[in-house]
Amino acid sequence: MPTFILADNGSKRPESTVNLRRLAAALSQRASAQVHPVSLLHSNRIPADHLDGRPAETLEPALRRLVSEGHRALVIIPLFFGPSRALSQFVPETAAHVAGDLDAFSLHVAPPLCPLPAGEPRLVDILKENLQSTGAANSTAPQRLILVDHGSPIPEVTAVRRWLADRLQERLGSGARLEQAVMERREGPEYDFNGPLLEDLLGRLAEEDATRPVSLSMLFLSAGRHAGPGGDIAETRERVMARHPGLQVHVSPLVGDHPGLVDILHSRIEESHRWRKITPAAG
Known part of the structure; x- marks a missing residue:
């Protein structure tokens, strides 16, 4: 089974990371698989004592940690409404940078919450x-x-x-x-x-x-x-x-x-075998 990452853009406000963690926990329970809450940027600036002593994790350190722990097939579930450049540019660039330093891994990204033309x-x-x-x-x-x-x-x-x-x-x-x-x-x-x-x-x-x-x-x-x-x-x-x-x-x-958001996110996990690979195996 792949390793799932629930990724938002990130915020300097603790409430955003708290909500990301809540959604990841609910999605983990729904999917019977661990889902890691990760922000692309910004949230690592939040003092850990505002987050129950657990620092927020951003994308590059999270990828390095997961690959170093032996996770080789990673899937990002975007907490984005549409095709942000954060997904189309920042994620592939960060993954390629990490790929040059670590053992081989693959990274796929699911569609955003409202992929057009079908919408949601x-x-x-x-x-x-x-x-x-x-x-x-x-x-x-x-x-x-x-x-x-x-x-x-x-x-x-x-x-x-x-x-x-x-x-x-x-x-x-x-x-x-x-x-x-x-x-x-x-x-x-x-x-x-x-x-x-x-x-x-x-x-x-x-x-x-x-x-x-x-x-x-x-x-x-x-x-x-x-x-x-x-x-x-x-x-x-x-x-x-x-x-x-x-x-x-x-x-x-x-x-x-809204509790219905977890239903949409769970659909992305169920269909994860379909999503495109955004970085080649590294090594």
């Missing part, structure tokens, strides 16, 4: 159920909703959010008006495909009507710089509501908090 309808289920927890999908009044994500300069990553938004709009029906926004985008018209910044879109909706609430559908996996308590989204929400008294902005739970 179960993610749409999760987004809808998370919105329902805010009351947004239950009201008979017309709803104003925003699907918000980190934002990416890569059109293929933005296409994933658009695919999910289109399907979510279909599920919600004509009683909902679903828009899209990002927390980061590059300047210039060549990046207009990425969508507006959340603060700008919230401000426009507030100017249209500050008496009608807005609900945010959070396309995030873990709490970090943008999502979660004290993150940029919470601060943006407070600023906009302060500028527009009467406006209420509700925030859905994160995708990573």
Whole structure:
């Protein structure tokens, strides 16, 4: 059996690593196989005493440890919504660097959570159920909703959010008006495909009507710089509501908090024999 790695991008916030470990433990139990929680970058800067005394592990040290322990067939299960350059560039480059120093091993990578063109309808289920927890999908009044994500300069990553938004709009029906926004985008018209910044879109909706609430559908996996308590989204929400008294902005739970995510990840393990090899045997 291959050795499985559940990999996220990494964050300097402990909450992100705690959630990665929780998901890896749940996936290990579901698959009856150990799944190692590993971040590609950043999390090794978190003090170990913020993580119950266990330092977070990033990709290169994790690969070296696992291969040195005798693991020769490794499979990465990405905790990414779309085809990030972290997966297409950083992972192969890191694996090739490690491969030059150690005994032969192979590394395969599973698709991201929402591989296009087929997409992942179960993610749409999760987004809808998370919105329902805010009351947004239950009201008979017309709803104003925003699907918000980190934002990416890569059109293929933005296409994933658009695919999910289109399907979510279909599920919600004509009683909902679903828009899209990002927390980061590059300047210039060549990046207009990425969508507006959340603060700008919230401000426009507030100017249209500050008496009608807005609900945010959070396309995030873990709490970090943008999502979660004290993150940029919470601060943006407070600023906009302060500028527009009467406006209420509700925030859905994160995708990573929904139990259905483990079902999707488990599917990747069950199909692991299909995923492409991204580094040759080394030695």
